[in-house]
Amino acid sequence: MSFISKNWRGLTFLTLGIATVLAGLFLLENCADAGHFVTNANGMKMHMGCTWTERAVLGLGGLTAFMGLVMLFMRESARALSLAAAAGGALMIATPLWLIPTCANPMMTCNLSLKPGVLTLGGLIMVAGLAGVVQFVRAGAVPRAV
Amino acid sequence: MTPKDSRPVRMGLWRLVAYNLLRKPGRSVTAALAVVLVSATAFAGVLISQGVGRALDVGLARLGADLMVVPAQGASAAHTALVVGEPVSFYMDGALAGRVAAVDGVRQVSPQVYVETMANSACCTGRIFLVGFDLGSDFTVQPWLDQKLGRSLAPDEIIVGNHVLVLTGDEMKFYGSDFRVAGRLDATGMGMDETVFLPASAVSKIATASLTLAEKPLTIPDGQISALLVRLADRSAAEAVAQRIRAEVPGVSVLTGGQIARDVGADLRGLMTWVLPVATGGIGVVVLLFLALFSSVATERAREIGLLRAMGATVRQAAGVLVGEAVWLGLLGGLSGVAAGLAGYAIFQNKILFSYTLPFLWPGTLAEVLAGVAVVLGSGLLAGLSALYPALRIANMEPHHAIHAGLR
Amino acid sequence: MIELVDVSKRYSSGDQTVDALSGFSDHIEPGEFVVITGRSGAGKSTLLSLVGGLIRPDSGRVLVQGKDLWALNDAQRSLLRCETIGFVFQFASLIPTLTVLENVMLPTAFLPGGDGKGHERALHLLERVALKEQAVRLPWQLSGGQQKRVAVARALLNQPAVLLADEPTADLDEATEGEIVELFAGLNRQGTTILLATHNTDLAARASRHLVLTGGRVTRAS
Numbered sequence: 001m002s003f004i005s006k007n008w009r010g011l012t013f014l015t016l017g018i019a020t021v022l023a024g025l026f027l028l029e030n031c032a033d034a035g036h037f038v039t040n041a042n043g044m045k046m047h048m049g050c051t052w053t054e055r056a057v058l059g060l061g062g063l064t065a066f067m068g069l070v071m072l073f074m075r076e077s078a079r080a081l082s083l084a085a086a087a088g089g090a091l092m093i094a095t096p097l098w099l100i101p102t103c104a105n106p107m108m109t110c111n112l113s114l115k116p117g118v119l120t121l122g123g124l125i126m127v128a129g130l131a132g133v134v135q136f137v138r139a140g141a142v143p144r145a146v
Numbered sequence: 147m148t149p150k151d152s153r154p155v156r157m158g159l160w161r162l163v164a165y166n167l168l169r170k171p172g173r174s175v176t177a178a179l180a181v182v183l184v185s186a187t188a189f190a191g192v193l194i195s196q197g198v199g200r201a202l203d204v205g206l207a208r209l210g211a212d213l214m215v216v217p218a219q220g221a222s223a224a225h226t227a228l229v230v231g232e233p234v235s236f237y238m239d240g241a242l243a244g245r246v247a248a249v250d251g252v253r254q255v256s257p258q259v260y261v262e263t264m265a266n267s268a269c270c271t272g273r274i275f276l277v278g279f280d281l282g283s284d285f286t287v288q289p290w291l292d293q294k295l296g297r298s299l300a301p302d303e304i305i306v307g308n309h310v311l312v313l314t315g316d317e318m319k320f321y322g323s324d325f326r327v328a329g330r331l332d333a334t335g336m337g338m339d340e341t342v343f344l345p346a347s348a349v350s351k352i353a354t355a356s357l358t359l360a361e362k363p364l365t366i367p368d369g370q371i372s373a374l375l376v377r378l379a380d381r382s383a384a385e386a387v388a389q390r391i392r393a394e395v396p397g398v399s400v401l402t403g404g405q406i407a408r409d410v411g412a413d414l415r416g417l418m419t420w421v422l423p424v425a426t427g428g429i430g431v432v433v434l435l436f437l438a439l440f441s442s443v444a445t446e447r448a449r450e451i452g453l454l455r456a457m458g459a460t461v462r463q464a465a466g467v468l469v470g471e472a473v474w475l476g477l478l479g480g481l482s483g484v485a486a487g488l489a490g491y492a493i494f495q496n497k498i499l500f501s502y503t504l505p506f507l508w509p510g511t512l513a514e515v516l517a518g519v520a521v522v523l524g525s526g527l528l529a530g531l532s533a534l535y536p537a538l539r540i541a542n543m544e545p546h547h548a549i550h551a552g553l554r
Numbered sequence: 555m556i557e558l559v560d561v562s563k564r565y566s567s568g569d570q571t572v573d574a575l576s577g578f579s580d581h582i583e584p585g586e587f588v589v590i591t592g593r594s595g596a597g598k599s600t601l602l603s604l605v606g607g608l609i610r611p612d613s614g615r616v617l618v619q620g621k622d623l624w625a626l627n628d629a630q631r632s633l634l635r636c637e638t639i640g641f642v643f644q645f646a647s648l649i650p651t652l653t654v655l656e657n658v659m660l661p662t663a664f665l666p667g668g669d670g671k672g673h674e675r676a677l678h679l680l681e682r683v684a685l686k687e688q689a690v691r692l693p694w695q696l697s698g699g700q701q702k703r704v705a706v707a708r709a710l711l712n713q714p715a716v717l718l719a720d721e722p723t724a725d726l727d728e729a730t731e732g733e734i735v736e737l738f739a740g741l742n743r744q745g746t747t748i749l750l751a752t753h754n755t756d757l758a759a760r761a762s763r764h765l766v767l768t769g770g771r772v773t774r775a776s
Contacts, residue, residue: 005172104311106496107273107340116493123489131175157659157672165651453647456608458636458664458712460629546609549643550599 009078009132010071013085016128017065020092020121024058028117030102034109050110053100057118060092064125079133086129092122159463163470173439174475180435181479181525184428186487189521191421193491194498194506196513198414201335201505206403208334210285211256211375212384214401215246215391221399224373225409228401229505231307231340233262233275237370238398245395246374251387253379256283259349260372261364263320274310275341276320278349285377287331287343294329301351302326305343308333318342322359323352335507410505417502429528436472436532444468444540451540452548461541468537469530476529480522488518555747556582556605556716561614563600563770574600575770578614582749584715587742589758590751592767598751601767602718605749606639607631618716636664640709644721648693648701648708654680655689658708665712672711679707683737699730706737710746717741719750723757735760 004011030050031037037045067085071078096102096118102110167174209228216224220236227234240257247255259278279287281298287305291298299305304325306312316327325344333339349366356364378387388400444451447468454464491498499506508514540548563575574597582588590598603609604616607623616623619638623631648657655676662672680686683703685696693701702722709717719738723731731754739760742748750757758764764776 008172105273106309107500112497112500116497119493120490123493156670157656157663159663161656162649162652162660162663165649169651449645449647450649452608453641453643454660454664455632456606456635456641457661457708458632460632460664463632463664544609546600546603549608 006075007072009082010068010075012128012132013064013068013071013082013125015068016121016125017061017063017068020061020064020125021058023117023121024054024061028054029113030054030110031108036109048103048110049100050096050102050108050114053096053102053110053118054114056095056100057092057114057121060088060095061121064088082129082132084129085132086126089122089124089126089129092125093119095122159467159470162467163474166467166471167474177435177439178475178479178482180428180432181476181529182483182486184425184432185480185483185521185525186490187421187425187428188524189484189487189517190491191418191425192517192521193487193509193514194417194421194504195414196509196517197335197506198410198504200509201507202407202410204507205334205336205338205505206406208286208332208338209336209375210289210377212378212381212403213376213388213391215242215374215376215395215398216372216401218397218399220372221401224399224401225406226337226503227260227275228337228406229410229503230500231275231309231337233260233273235260235262235372237367237372240369240371242395242398243371243374246376246391246398249387249390249394251378251380251383251390252376254283254285254377256280256285256375257346257371258373258375259346259366259370261320261349261352261366263364274320275337276349277341277343278346279343281345281347284375286338286375290331291329299328299345301345301348303328303344304348306330307337307339307341307343309339310342321352321356321364323355333507334505336505410503413502413504417498417504432528433532436475436529437536440468440472440533441536443471444536448540448543448548448551452543452545452551455541455545456549461538465534465537465541468540469533472533472537473526473530477522477526479529480525483525484518484521487521488514555584555586555619556580556749557615557617558601558604559615559617561604561611561616563597563604563609563611573770575604575611578770578772580765580772582747584747585742585745586763587739587748587761588750588763588765589761590749590765590767591753591755591758594753596767597770598767599720600770602720602749602751605716606641606718607635632664633666636661637712638715640712640714640717642702642705642709642717642719642722644724647705650693653690653692654685654696654704657693657704658711660708661711675711675713676707679710680704683707699726699733702726702730702734703737706734710741714746716747716749719748721752722750723752723754 030053031048032051036048038048040046064085067081067088071081091099096115102108102115105111214224214228217236217238220234223232223234223236226232243255243257246252257280261276261278263274263276281288291305302325304318304327306327306329308331310330312318312327314327314329318325318327325348331338331343353364353366378384384402384404388402391398391400451464451467454467455461495506498504509517543551558578558580561575561578562573565572565574572595578601590601592598600609604611605618607616607618610624618634621634623634626634649660652660655673658676658679659672677686677689680689683706685700685703685707688696688700693704696704706722717738722738723734726734735757738748738750750761758776766773
């Protein structure tokens with residue numbers, strides 16, 4: 001079996017985790033990136049909630065990448081960690097929707113850029129995580145060592 | 147395991163097909179992913195086309211107007227406001243209402259005033275589109291008021307479009323003046339959904355009060371309006387009457403329902419200029435991928451196919467095993483693609499509609515289901531047809547050669 | 555039962571041609587146990603494939619139970635193979651993703667209308683080859699000899715009148731080879747017509763008839 005066949009779970013989550021972090025840092029925009037802030041009573045400009053949404057997603061992306069790395073070195077943990085990664089993906093989806101919601105106005109920058117990107121990445125991680133839990137017993141003539 | 151664990155089974159080729167798909171899951175998933183990409187793009191494209199069409203039908207009908215007259219420089223902004231509810235503010239002389247009403251073919255005219263404002267909420271700021279309508283002549287909001295509220299609006303009441311995120315009874319502040327939400331309009335898929343409606347007289351009062359109450363005062367030149375909604379004696383004469391208005395009332399632009407639909411159609415084509423190549427290019431990729439994949443599979447499994455023939459499989463049955471695998475990959479990929487297309491569109495809906503200035507109203511469930519079924523079945527058929535040639539080639543091989551080819 | 559009338563088969567590859575079988579004629583009675591020996595390339599596999607309708611002769615006729623195989627269409631010929639002929643090949647030939655039981659039952663998939671009793675018969679056959687306990691295992695979990703016994707059980711599922719075995723004991727140790735040959739002998743005693751191709755001339759002692767093939771022709775028969 002090739003390196004990729006044996007380590008596809010670890011490679012997948014390492015890639016998705018790094019992609020999430022990079023997307024959050026350089027690609028996806030929140031309202032602060034577009035110059036929108038809340039002005040408080042003292043006239044100070046404050047970050048809106050979507051800034052913290054993005055921070056949380058960066059953390060979740062880092063965690064996903066770390067789990068992928070662990071899977072590469074501890075292959076016996078790959079299936080269990082896949083389930084954890086799927087939960088992380090679900091958490092990533094829940095972050096902009098409920099936990100740290102983005103702005104109410106659907107035309108705000110965070111809803112046009114950050115939120116769709118996070119939902120997509122979270123969905124991919126969740127699907128990959130669920131796929132990683134499945135073990136195909138009948139695949140091939142020899143069982144795969146997981 | 148003991149024999150008592152082996153429950154009675156009927157052996158069918160479908161079982162062989164199913165387990166063969168699991169034989170090399172990486173390869174099966176890769177092939178299915180290609181189908182997912184194509185079917186997701188195709189389904190999303192169909193969904194958007196259906197939704198844009200429905201929004202135009204419902205939205206323009208709900209608008210109630212046959213023509214819309216705006217300042218000459220405001221045509222483009224008016225189109226954007228009408229289609230996606232992007233806040234705009236432009237003004238023209240209110241006396242133009244009388245001149246437009248005098249044009250042959252015009253039955254009714256109703257002025258509107260547009261205001262662009264900021265709305266503050268606990269979490270964030272956003273621009274809101276306010277439309278002041280004339281209580282006496284309006285035929286856009288008034289019918290809804292008569293039907294749903296059974297009364298006119300009080301001076302401090304507003305009606306919100308379906309997508310404005312407030313509840314009936316909530317308070318909203320515009321330029322320092324407080325208003326109460328009296329009701330929410332039904333969804334139209336067009337700019338009305340993002341709009342707040344209030345009597346034009348209330349807009350004048352906001353402007354006056356804003357001098358002392360608002361951070362930034364609202365200035366509307368006296369006697370100015372933003373647009374005239376026009377009803378015609380004969381709807382089919384819309385283009386002719388529009389021409390007459392342009393000729394008799396200089397300095398204005400006239401938008402017709404047909405023109406709006408044509409402009410939306412052009413914007414939709416702009417979106418489809420990348421959707422269609424991706425979908426059609428993707429179909430080509432899927433065909434080539436399945437052809438190559440199943441040529442490889444057929445060669446790998448030549449011996450197995452020969453054995454099936456030796457056991458009594460006809461050419462059709464033997465080829466059917468391979469084609470069945472391809473069809474299942476196509477169907478599963480298609481199903482996943484429809485789900486992905488639906489999810490992807492739902493996630494990126496605002497971005498797409500805003501970027502391409504498109505109205506959208508979700509098509510009815512039946513239309514969506516039919517589109518989904520068509521995409522799934524089409525994916526299965528495409529995959530099956532792509533695998534047909536290599537499957538028939540190997541099934542038609544004399545079983546002796548197929549069996550011994552695998553031995554070399 | 556089986557009749558071959560002046561059958562010839564030639565293989566061509568580029569400029570080279572090989573006469574796998576030349577003008578071969580024979581009549582095999584029901585219940586015969588015929589062992590066919592000869593060196594590699596003598597035409598043993600070709601002969602079995604011709605009898606089983608797995609390859610078309612260049613000339614001559616092959617009749618099984620009075621039916622000219624190549625006068626039938628593909629569906630008729632496939633049905634005849636399914637109902638009348640069982641094959642055991644040199645390699646175990648099991649489908650790796652099907653269990654032992656599912657492999658044995660596979661021929662029922664080609665019977666028109668299916669076979670409601672296939673499951674029962676498959677278990678009975680597995681018991682006969684002493685592998686009933688392995689029914690739900692996958693092929694990779696069995697030894698080479700066990701896989702060969704499963705292949706024999708599969709060949710017998712549709713109760714064929716004829717069993718064609720091409721080098722069935724190749725790659726097996728002596729003890730396992732003996733078990734397989736004894737199995738065939740037992741089947742023959744129950745009336746199954748068996749044609750067995752092998753390098754091992756010692757097996758001819760178990761047969762009712764022994765044919766030696768050289769260069770596609772019978773050089774000795776006993």
